[in-house]
Amino acid sequence: MTVKVTVTGAAGQIGYALLFRIASGQLLGADTPVKLSLLEIPQAVKSAEGTAMELDDCAFPLLRGIEISDDPAKAFDGANVALLVGARPRTKGMERGDLLEANGGIFGPQGKAINDHAADDIRVLVVGNPANTNALIAQSAAPDVPAERFTAMTRLDHNRALSQLAAKLNVPVAEIKKMTIWGNHSATQYPDLFHAEVGGKIAAEQVEQEWLRDTFIPTVAKRGAAIIEARGASSAASAANAAIDHVHDWVNGTPEGDWTSAAIPSDGSYGVPEGLISSFPVVSRNGRWEIVQGLEIDAFSRERIDASVGELVEERDAVRALGLI
Ligand SMILES: NC(=O)C1=CN([C@@H]2O[C@H](COP(=O)(O)OP(=O)(O)OC[C@H]3O[C@@H](n4cnc5c(N)ncnc54)[C@H](O)[C@@H]3O)[C@@H](O)[C@H]2O)C=CC1
Numbered sequence: 465m466t467v468k469v470t471v472t473g474a475a476g477q478i479g480y481a482l483l484f485r486i487a488s489g490q491l492l493g494a495d496t497p498v499k500l501s502l503l504e505i506p507q508a509v510k511s512a513e514g515t516a517m518e519l520d521d522c523a524f525p526l527l528r529g530i531e532i533s534d535d536p537a538k539a540f541d542g543a544n545v546a547l548l549v550g551a552r553p554r555t556k557g558m559e560r561g562d563l564l565e566a567n568g569g570i571f572g573p574q575g576k577a578i579n580d581h582a583a584d585d586i587r588v589l590v591v592g593n594p595a596n597t598n599a600l601i602a603q604s605a606a607p608d609v610p611a612e613r614f615t616a617m618t619r620l621d622h623n624r625a626l627s628q629l630a631a632k633l634n635v636p637v638a639e640i641k642k643m644t645i646w647g648n649h650s651a652t653q654y655p656d657l658f659h660a661e662v663g664g665k666i667a668a669e670q671v672e673q674e675w676l677r678d679t680f681i682p683t684v685a686k687r688g689a690a691i692i693e694a695r696g697a698s699s700a701a702s703a704a705n706a707a708i709d710h711v712h713d714w715v716n717g718t719p720e721g722d723w724t725s726a727a728i729p730s731d732g733s734y735g736v737p738e739g740l741i742s743s744f745p746v747v748s749r750n751g752r753w754e755i756v757q758g759l760e761i762d763a764f765s766r767e768r769i770d771a772s773v774g775e776l777v778e779e780r781d782a783v784r785a786l787g788l789i
């Protein structure tokens with residue numbers, strides 16, 4: 465069956481890095497034909513049309529059609545997967561409340577359009593920042609869709625953590641298992657080495673504690689800003705790559721003996737208030753994310769998880785006060 469994948473912000477830089485990989489089969493697998501639906505604001509529709517021309521010119525065997533629209537009702541009609549990438553970036557002089565409000569104006573209506581028009585098996589990944597709270601806004605505008613279908617992306621943070629640790633220990637990334645990002649996709653996120661394993665042994669025991677605390681955690685948490693500083697633009701290809709990884713694993717399952725990180729609605733596990741869309745260690749089984757249970761959380765980790773979750777609570781309360789959820 466052909467799967468309809470809707471991408472918002474399709475004419476943006478992540479969109480440009482993402483669409484070709486979806487069309488080539490990397491999102492869902494080499495046996496799954498896809499139809500792409502590109503949602504943009506009216507001013508960017510022409511640019512999206514240009515990208516669609518290039519997609520045509522790749523003659524991807526799995527690509528069974530491209531639609532372009534500036535109307536969420538049309539763009540999400542029958543969608544099976546929605547990648548919500550387009551968001552309102554923070555600009556000079558903008559307060560946090562203004563940012564949340566501007567994004568509420570995007571993610572509320574998109575959530576409603578998903579509620580009213582998407583396919584019953586819709587899966588949503590929010591990439592646009594502030595991703596966790598935008599996902600919460602979209603989810604609360606979609607009461608008929610199971611809450612668990614709304615997720616936010618921390619897979620880029622997860623992949624950054626894998627790569628930093630691999631470089632430190634001079635091991636291939638594939639030797640690292642059970643990495644976790646906890647909390648918010650922001651500078652408060654907590655990349656956890658106390659459960660990660662390298663060659664079957666706990667990662668935190670293979671590095672100096674100072675490195676873990678003063679180098680690893682801030683490097684991962686502030687990597688987005690470092691990329692902006694170096695490139696003059698935010699992460700695009702790596703963000704698109706992480707979005708592919710997230711949806712691929714959600715649909716196809718995570719490998720046995722390992723887990724990954726995704727921001728999903730909390731069921732209260734690990735003291736994270738129920739309903740917050742927070743990053744956890746997760747596995748995907750039968751097309752559903754499940755939080756890995758039973759991990760021991762020491763005082764060092766507890767403090768950091770609580771700080772990031774506290775920030776998510778503040779964001780939730782702010783959008784609640786604005787009437788956005
Ligand atoms: N969760 C994560 O790990 C990451 C998140 N991001 C976030 O992803 C978002 C997109 O990044 P880029 O592609 O680099 O930005 P960009 O500015 O290149 O593209 C954004 C696109 O969204 C479109 N857009 C704006 N409002 C829209 C709406 N209401 N409906 C449909 N399209 C709309 C714009 O016209 C633009 O084409 C940003 O919010 C960025 O902060 C970026 C990197 C990593």
Ligand SMILES: O=C([O-])CC(=O)C(=O)O
Binds near residue numbers: 593620688
């Ligand atoms: O800050 C940004 O826009 C980019 C971002 O989320 C990241 O690279 O993690």
